[in-house]
Amino acid sequence: MKIVNDPCCRMCGSSALELAWDLAPAPYGDLFCESREAAQKLPLLGLTLVLCQDCELLQIAQEVDVEEIYLEYLYQSAVTAGLGDYYQRLTKSLILDLELQPSDLVVDVGSNDGTGLEPYRGAGMRVLGIEPSRRPALVSMDAGIPTINSFLDENSVNQALAEHGVAKLVCANYVSANVPNPVAFFRNMRAMLAPDGVISVVTGYHPDQFAVNMFDYINHDHLSYFSVTSAVRLAEASGLLLTGAGRVEHKGGSIHLLFRAAESRVTPDESIAKLIQRERWLGIGVLATYAALAARIDAASQEVHQLMGAMPTSSFAGVGASISTTHLLHQFGIGFNVARLFDDDANKIGRFSPGFGIEVSPLKDLGQG
Numbered sequence: 001m002k003i004v005n006d007p008c009c010r011m012c013g014s015s016a017l018e019l020a021w022d023l024a025p026a027p028y029g030d031l032f033c034e035s036r037e038a039a040q041k042l043p044l045l046g047l048t049l050v051l052c053q054d055c056e057l058l059q060i061a062q063e064v065d066v067e068e069i070y071l072e073y074l075y076q077s078a079v080t081a082g083l084g085d086y087y088q089r090l091t092k093s094l095i096l097d098l099e100l101q102p103s104d105l106v107v108d109v110g111s112n113d114g115t116g117l118e119p120y121r122g123a124g125m126r127v128l129g130i131e132p133s134r135r136p137a138l139v140s141m142d143a144g145i146p147t148i149n150s151f152l153d154e155n156s157v158n159q160a161l162a163e164h165g166v167a168k169l170v171c172a173n174y175v176s177a178n179v180p181n182p183v184a185f186f187r188n189m190r191a192m193l194a195p196d197g198v199i200s201v202v203t204g205y206h207p208d209q210f211a212v213n214m215f216d217y218i219n220h221d222h223l224s225y226f227s228v229t230s231a232v233r234l235a236e237a238s239g240l241l242l243t244g245a246g247r248v249e250h251k252g253g254s255i256h257l258l259f260r261a262a263e264s265r266v267t268p269d270e271s272i273a274k275l276i277q278r279e280r281w282l283g284i285g286v287l288a289t290y291a292a293l294a295a296r297i298d299a300a301s302q303e304v305h306q307l308m309g310a311m312p313t314s315s316f317a318g319v320g321a322s323i324s325t326t327h328l329l330h331q332f333g334i335g336f337n338v339a340r341l342f343d344d345d346a347n348k349i350g351r352f353s354p355g356f357g358i359e360v361s362p363l364k365d366l367g368q369g
Contacts, residue, residue: 007061009052010224011182011234016053017061020290021218023047026330027354028069029219029323034350036357044330044355049218049290055233056285058206058225060218066151066180069221070132076139076347077115084115086250087173090202091119094169098198100125104168107160107192109152110175114140117171121145128164130156135347152179152188166194173202174251177222186238190261199240199259201231207282208253210289215297215331216324217252227284228275231257244269301332308337315339321348321360329356342366 008015027042048061077083094100102124108117111129113136121127121144129147131137137149146164150156160167170189179185189199206225209217218225226234228245235242243266244258260266283289308316314337318325321343329335335356343349344363351360 007050007063009055009057010059010180011057011230011237012052012055014052014054017050017059018053018287019048020051020058020287021049021294023049023215023218023327024331024333026219026327028064029221029326029354030069031354032321032348032351032360033354033357034352036352036359039352039354039357042354045220047218047220047327051285051287051290055230056227057230057233058227058284058290060220060223062220062223063180064220064223066132066178070151072134076136076345077112082250084118086248087116088119090200090256091123094198094200095120095123098169100168105164105166106169106171107164107167108171108173109189110172110178111140111145111147112136114143114145114147116173117145118143126164128160128167130160152185154188157188157191160192166197167192168194168197170197170199171201172199174204174254176201176203177224177226180223182224182234183237186234186240186259190239190259193261195261196264197260201257201259202248202250202254203257204251205247205253205255207279207284208247210293211282212252213293213296213300214252215293216327219323219327221323226255226257227279228255228257228272229279229284231255232272232276235259235262241266242268242272245272245275247275297331304332304334308334317342317366318358319343319363319366321345321351321353326354329353329358 025044025046033039050061051058105126106120107128109130111131117127129140130152132151137147140147148156170192203226204217232242239262240259241262241264243260246256248254248256316338318338318341321341338358341358341360342363343360348360349362
């Protein structure tokens with residue numbers, strides 16, 4: 001983890017960053033360890049949300065070691081309830097709207113265990129995953145999905161082009177927020193596109209998430225928090241054109257963005273201007289918006305403490321062993337009150353939560369004494 005004394009915007013390079021919210025320090029949220037001692041020794045890391053006054057990109061000020069986070073990443077897409085069904089619906093929509101053919105290549109960047117590519121393969125298309133995490137990449141390859149076990153960089157782009165050719169569709173599902181240099185990331189995706197190709201991006205949408213107090217989306221995995229406003233500027237910096245945008249009722253609130261090469265003659269959909277206007281109404285470029293969120297979360301934390309104080313026991317069980325769990329426990333300061341976590345993710349069971357070292361047990365054991 002690198003704490004930057006004088007951080008610059010990771011999208012436009014501006015130093016005009018203003019503090020939006022200083023959250024409670026926490027370890028990397030998904031580093032569930034094999035021993036309680038190792039989990040409790042993980043360092044607490046700062047988590048500072050800042051807003052660029054020039055391009056309006058919301059981001060955290062910290063720089064993270066992406067290799068430390070992702071090379072041995074435990075999370076696999078298949079364990080997220082409803083995600084596979086959403087990818088099935090998304091695939092059907094994109095095949096229809098883009099008139100994809102069986103001979104077309106679909107590349108998924110940050111493909112994880114291949115869940116997002118399986119529907120395209122099922123439709124008879126050529127598929128390729130690019131995934132840095134070893135475990136999910138192996139799962140994907142074992143399932144017969146060609147996968148380059150690497151971050152998206154010049155080398156992996158060249159390998160993809162040499163072995164598979166250009167792509168009609170490049171997907172980046174819930175990964176664009178996680179990269180240290182979004183402009184370089186989008187330029188690399190553009191380099192894999194066929195002349196008439198499309199980049200499909202699904203990412204968390206904080207204007208909707210924060211409206212329902214979903215603060216746990218703010219974590220060390222998510223370096224950038226894209227709005228449609230900032231996505232337009234990202235496209236311009238990356239040689240792309242944002243041609244479509246739509247809100248998605250998934251993961252507490254997401255946004256689906258479509259990009260094409262800047263020289264494309266496609267007229268951007270009117271949805272873009274409408275969403276930018278909505279973002280203005282919601283005040284996403286105003287610091288007071290995030291101060292209000294922080295105040296609501298602080299009030300919720302106080303209510304939780306009052307509720308726990310009124311209970312006859314000081315020890316509680318928690319359901320869920322995720323990045324969100326880690327940040328909720330630290331932000332609310334209740335980790336020492338939770339005796340055990342329960343989850344159905346086999347990769348987490350028997351491990352211990354980052355920071356507090358709470359053991360994870362099978363969900364089926366909940367309530368058995």
